[in-house]
Amino acid sequence: MAVLLRPPRRSCSRITALLVRSACVLFLVVVCAASAARRDAVEGNNDTSHHPLTNSTAHKKKPFPVLSFNYDHVRKPFEISLWILLALLMKLGFHIIPTVSTVVPESCLLIFVGLLVGGIIKAIGEEAPILDSKLFFLYLLPPIILDAGYFLPIRAFTENMGTILVFAVVGTLWNAFFIGGMMYGVCQIEGAKLADVDLLSCLLFGSIISAVDPVAVLAVFEEIHINELLHILVFGESLLNDAVTVVLYHLFKEFSHAGTVTVVDAVLGVVCFLVVSLGGVLVGAIYGLLGAFTSRFTSHTRVIEPLFVFLYSYMAYLSAEVFHLSGIMSLIACGVMMRPYVEANISHKSYTTIKYFLKMWSSVSETLIFIFLGVSTVAGPHAWNWTFVVSTVVLCLVSRVLGVIGLTFIINKFRIVKLTKKDQFIVAYGGLRGAIAFSLGFLLTNSEMKQLFLTAIITVIFFTVFVQGMTIRPLVELLAVKRKKENKGSINEEIHTQFLDHLLTGIECICGHYGHHHWKDKLNRFNKAYVKKWLIAGERSTEPQLISFYNKMEMKQAMMLVESGSAAKLPTIVSSVSMQNIQPRGPARRRAIPSISKSREEEIRKILRNNLQKTRQRLRSYSRHDLMLDPFEDLSEVRFRKQRVEMERRMSHYLTVPANRQETPQVRKVCFEPEHQVYTYDDS
Amino acid sequence: MGSNSSSMNNIPNAEQLVQETGFSAAHILRLYERFQFLDKDDTGQLRPEDFGAVRELAMNPIGDRIISAFFSPGQETLDFASFVRVLAHFRPADSNRTRDGAQPEPANSSMGKLKFAFQLYDQDRDGKISRAELLQVLRAMLGMQVTEEQLQSIAERAIQEADFDQDDAISFDEFRKSLEKVNIDHKMSIRFLS
Numbered sequence: 001m002a003v004l005l006r007p008p009r010r011s012c013s014r015i016t017a018l019l020v021r022s023a024c025v026l027f028l029v030v031v032c033a034a035s036a037a038r039r040d041a042v043e044g045n046n047d048t049s050h051h052p053l054t055n056s057t058a059h060k061k062k063p064f065p066v067l068s069f070n071y072d073h074v075r076k077p078f079e080i081s082l083w084i085l086l087a088l089l090m091k092l093g094f095h096i097i098p099t100v101s102t103v104v105p106e107s108c109l110l111i112f113v114g115l116l117v118g119g120i121i122k123a124i125g126e127e128a129p130i131l132d133s134k135l136f137f138l139y140l141l142p143p144i145i146l147d148a149g150y151f152l153p154i155r156a157f158t159e160n161m162g163t164i165l166v167f168a169v170v171g172t173l174w175n176a177f178f179i180g181g182m183m184y185g186v187c188q189i190e191g192a193k194l195a196d197v198d199l200l201s202c203l204l205f206g207s208i209i210s211a212v213d214p215v216a217v218l219a220v221f222e223e224i225h226i227n228e229l230l231h232i233l234v235f236g237e238s239l240l241n242d243a244v245t246v247v248l249y250h251l252f253k254e255f256s257h258a259g260t261v262t263v264v265d266a267v268l269g270v271v272c273f274l275v276v277s278l279g280g281v282l283v284g285a286i287y288g289l290l291g292a293f294t295s296r297f298t299s300h301t302r303v304i305e306p307l308f309v310f311l312y313s314y315m316a317y318l319s320a321e322v323f324h325l326s327g328i329m330s331l332i333a334c335g336v337m338m339r340p341y342v343e344a345n346i347s348h349k350s351y352t353t354i355k356y357f358l359k360m361w362s363s364v365s366e367t368l369i370f371i372f373l374g375v376s377t378v379a380g381p382h383a384w385n386w387t388f389v390v391s392t393v394v395l396c397l398v399s400r401v402l403g404v405i406g407l408t409f410i411i412n413k414f415r416i417v418k419l420t421k422k423d424q425f426i427v428a429y430g431g432l433r434g435a436i437a438f439s440l441g442f443l444l445t446n447s448e449m450k451q452l453f454l455t456a457i458i459t460v461i462f463f464t465v466f467v468q469g470m471t472i473r474p475l476v477e478l479l480a481v482k483r484k485k486e487n488k489g490s491i492n493e494e495i496h497t498q499f500l501d502h503l504l505t506g507i508e509c510i511c512g513h514y515g516h517h518h519w520k521d522k523l524n525r526f527n528k529a530y531v532k533k534w535l536i537a538g539e540r541s542t543e544p545q546l547i548s549f550y551n552k553m554e555m556k557q558a559m560m561l562v563e564s565g566s567a568a569k570l571p572t573i574v575s576s577v578s579m580q581n582i583q584p585r586g587p588a589r590r591r592a593i594p595s596i597s598k599s600r601e602e603e604i605r606k607i608l609r610n611n612l613q614k615t616r617q618r619l620r621s622y623s624r625h626d627l628m629l630d631p632f633e634d635l636s637e638v639r640f641r642k643q644r645v646e647m648e649r650r651m652s653h654y655l656t657v658p659a660n661r662q663e664t665p666q667v668r669k670v671c672f673e674p675e676h677q678v679y680t681y682d683d684s
Numbered sequence: 685m686g687s688n689s690s691s692m693n694n695i696p697n698a699e700q701l702v703q704e705t706g707f708s709a710a711h712i713l714r715l716y717e718r719f720q721f722l723d724k725d726d727t728g729q730l731r732p733e734d735f736g737a738v739r740e741l742a743m744n745p746i747g748d749r750i751i752s753a754f755f756s757p758g759q760e761t762l763d764f765a766s767f768v769r770v771l772a773h774f775r776p777a778d779s780n781r782t783r784d785g786a787q788p789e790p791a792n793s794s795m796g797k798l799k800f801a802f803q804l805y806d807q808d809r810d811g812k813i814s815r816a817e818l819l820q821v822l823r824a825m826l827g828m829q830v831t832e833e834q835l836q837s838i839a840e841r842a843i844q845e846a847d848f849d850q851d852d853a854i855s856f857d858e859f860r861k862s863l864e865k866v867n868i869d870h871k872m873s874i875r876f877l878s
Contacts, residue, residue, distance in 0.1 A: 159870070416776045417870045485865060491838065492846045492862035498825060499746065500801060500871055506750040507774055509740045512718050513876040518740075544826050550838050 083129075086117075087367040105469045107219040107370050111462070114374015121375070128379035131372040133439040137327075140369050141436070142317050143361035144215055145328050146310075148239065149335035150358060156232045163411050163419075164233060167427070168240035171403045172210050176248055178399040179392070180206025186391045193385070197449065200256040205453050207248035208441050209396060209460055213434030214238040214328075216461075219366055220432060220469045227482040230423055234430040242328035243277035249440055250324065277329055280320045284330035287316035288337025292535040295338075295345040299537060305350040306357060309342060341535040344548065348555070369435045376438070377458050383451035392456040393463050396433070404428040422479050429472060432464040433457075494549050697765055705772035706792065715771065719764050729761035730754075745824045749804050757809070773800045776873040797872040798863070802856050812853035815839055 071078075090113050094101050100109070121128040157164070180203035187197045217238045221231055251269045291312035298305045313334045320330035343351060404427050412418045419427075441457045444450040476483075504517040532541045540548075695701075695716050702709060720726075722734050732751055741747040754762050754770050775792040790796060805813045805821055818839045826835065846854050846862045854862075 414875075416873050416875060417867060490845055490862060491842050493866060495822070495825075495838075495842055496801075496859075496863055497866060497871070499805075499821065500866075502744055502746050502825065503750060503801065503804065504774070504872065504874065506741055506744045506747055507771070508874060508876075509738050509744070510718075510722075510735065510750070511715070511771065511874065511876060512721070512738075513874065515874055515876055517874075521740075542829055544829055546822075546826060546838070547830055547834060550834075550841070553841075 083371075084364060084368065087371050088364070090371070091363075091367050103470070105220050105223055105465075105473075107216065107366075108466050108469055110367055110370035111374040111377075111465065114371035114376075115378055116374075117371065118375035118378030122378055128375050129372070130379055131369070131376045131435065131438065131442070133442045136369070136372075136435060136439045137321070138318075140365045141215070142314060142327075142331060143358065143365045144218065145239070145317075145331045146313050146335055147358040147362035148214065148218060148235070149332035150309075150313075150339060150354075152332065152336060153228065153232060154336065156228050157236055160229065160232055160236065163415065164236035164240060166407055166411055167233065167237040167404075169244055171237065171407055172212075172241040172244040173248075174403045174406075175210035175396075175399045176203070176207040176244075178206070178402075179210055179395050180204075182395050182399075183388075183391065186387060189387070197452075198256075200252055201446075201449055204249070204252035204256055204444075205456070207245065207252055208437050208453070209392065209433060209457060210248075210399075211241045211245040211433070211436065212238040212431045213436050215366060215369060215436070216432035216434030216465055216469070217430060219370075220465075220472060221430065224473050224476050225484045226426065226476060227484055229417075230426050230430075230481070231484070233423075234427055239328060239332055240277075243273065243280060243326040245436075245440070246324070246326050247273045247276050253444075276324070276326050279323065280326035280329035281333040283320045283323075283325060284316045284333025284335075285337050287312045287319070287330075288334040289535070291334070291338045292341035292345075295342045296535060296537040298346065302347050302350060305346045306353045309338065309354055310357070312338070341532070344536045344540050344543075373435055373438060373458075373461070377462075380454060380458075381451050382455045384455055385452060388452060389456045389459045393460055396460055396464075400431045401428045404431075422481055425479070426472075426476065426481060429468060429475065432468060433461050434465070435461075437461060491550060491553060494546060498546060695764065701765060701768050705768055706775060706778065706790065707768065707772065712768065715768055716764060719767055729763055730767065731761055745827065746804070746821070749807075749824075753800070753804055770800075773797055774872060774874045776875070777869045792873075794868045797868055798860055799856070801872070802859050805859075812851070812855050813859065814853045815843060818842060818854070 087110070090110065091106070094106060094109050118128050180199075183205060184197075184199045184202040187195065187202065212234070214235065217234055221234065247269065251265075251272070255265065291308055294308050294312070295305065298308065313331055316334040317327045317331045320327045346354075404424055408419050408424050408427075437457050438454070438461060441450070441454045444453065501517065501520070504515075505521045508515045508518050535541075695712060698709070698712055701707070701712055707715070719730070722737060723730055724734060724737065732755065735741060735751045735754075741751070744750070754767065756766070769791065772791040773796055777792050777794065778790075791800075802813070803809070805817055807817060807820075819835060822835050822839055843852060843854065846858045848858055848861075849855070
């Protein structure tokens, strides 16, 4: 606590201190309550045993208890909620201190908090909750993966699919065998006291520690805003290597019980890998299609639309886990499959709900995972062996670097846009390990090896998250790696990219070469002809992609119009007549946008709101499950345009005030009273 | 494929083409075989009708534009050299090309590729994509499924977004600027030709 108080002498440090103190107090309360409850339970037992004896003698009437204390009743949900609340308060606290959150990535801070909390719990003598594998794999991991999969940038992903698959499959295999093999070699060194760790155990350990972790990668890469290619490479790899990890883990676990490996087993392993990955994708795709099909009929029950998305995805994950298929790949496939069709069918509000709920859940999950990781570190029994741990860390780094360099050398022969040395460095450096490795280690049964392995795994996780996580941002800046460019949707880009797609497909036809444009074109045609008809409701099934894109942009702007109430920022509202009167812009293209005073803004907003309400249907009697019909919902093009024209007309009417002077660089029918003018500069 | 002997000696100006376009000899050979396949009546020249033999091109919304791009304005026939020169635009760019100011811009650089695409829009070759030309392209790509009103509003918005010098048309620079976020090299290259 003192550490957090020291740095800045500003009021925000006081707020943070307050938050931290209150969180700690809350926490201590629950711990005391927990121990008190235990004592109560014990006493309660004693009481009941006394009762039969004293029953006959005295019928003392106890006064009616006005206030009683019954903690056991709500214990479990209370503790869970308290943990989550603590985690979120911590998260809140970090972002209030600006200096710390820019230097240290959030994941590090959360682990640190977990360590503190774990230390406190241990000091009190209570038993700390450990990151139970079931809790992790069934409840904490799916939201993060679903969030990532649903919003996966498809174009970048499919364009780099080959590279990603090579890194994920071949890279992880290389890592696993290299680390496993070398560790066996290390264990053979005399004096390390590790002679009883046999080859299969080492390989098992290698397979656990080799996989890049999506949670850690997301947590760190989200903050450094790296360019899309690198982001999708590392992130895609972390998602797809799940299949390899699952197969290797189960394979070596089985073998270490059996003791020997035969060629048949190896072949079965390869077959298993194919089944696990393709099966996972298949399961996910089926659920995705089901979800899309269901969303076709939800136009009358908009309230539950988001739930379908979440539940079908979760079912996909669980179903895959039943058969030991790759749950992560199933979840990704489900999200990817469902998304285009569901988005065409659901309302705008449901879309926003889905987006925010996914972000919220994944944020909470991530926070909890890191805190629990810290707590488990303090709690768990450890078996520290210098040789083992240090060589693990070193080997992880070495194998990652070698793997990336070697694979890139091969991959670059097939890529059009080659990966530079800088790219390779970032990909190698971004190979972080995280909670999945820990949970897999936790599932091991052999207690002696387990402690040894867990200690090493935790050390590697700490090393990658703390050292690599903290230094990656300055390194990115030092190497001047290309950052992510802000992507404002542009209709031009969309038109031209589609045009180029058609062009390339045509050229491929002429060359007689069935390249990937050809197959993409075929897929699109199939999609348009058959799939969309089944999965998208109503007339939107025949809507071309360009039109949907255009509608989305228009809707976004219309929403902005209603929300901000300001006419100045919307170029498309200017009718074509006034286009001809536009004066040339100034040299630096700075536009002075007159900003409306607060009261006037309120007035305009009220007027707009009243006008928009008139277009809604007459309200039925109040029901809790009814959603107000959005004026922007389910309107055909013509109606939408009419409304927009109406809005525009009313806006310009209400905002026009007969004023003596009017000075806007762009001709709009907007004048403001002179005394209320406040100019803001728009650097667009 | 047929009785034509596939050797470099039969190809007119093979060496010069290799120099000019940067294709390897193997590629020139492959393209020559394709040229001969398309040239059904064996005249050594291609005509627009010969391209019609390629089935998928008919389904392509801008198929006819692509075909006409191969032929210089006014020309009725296409010889092998011109065929290869057009396809050279789609070769992946050479990363180790030295920036020599005197050398003309190679066809397969980003600029060359963009110029080619721009010409497909700008049929009358006046250096600008006018509103009418943009509408034609949109109509071709979107087909029967959209109303005239929708087309107009999309074209309107596109020109508004891209047009900086307010001349109601998109010049080559504005075209290039609107595509600055797209990796042209990647988007407009065919791996087969590398």
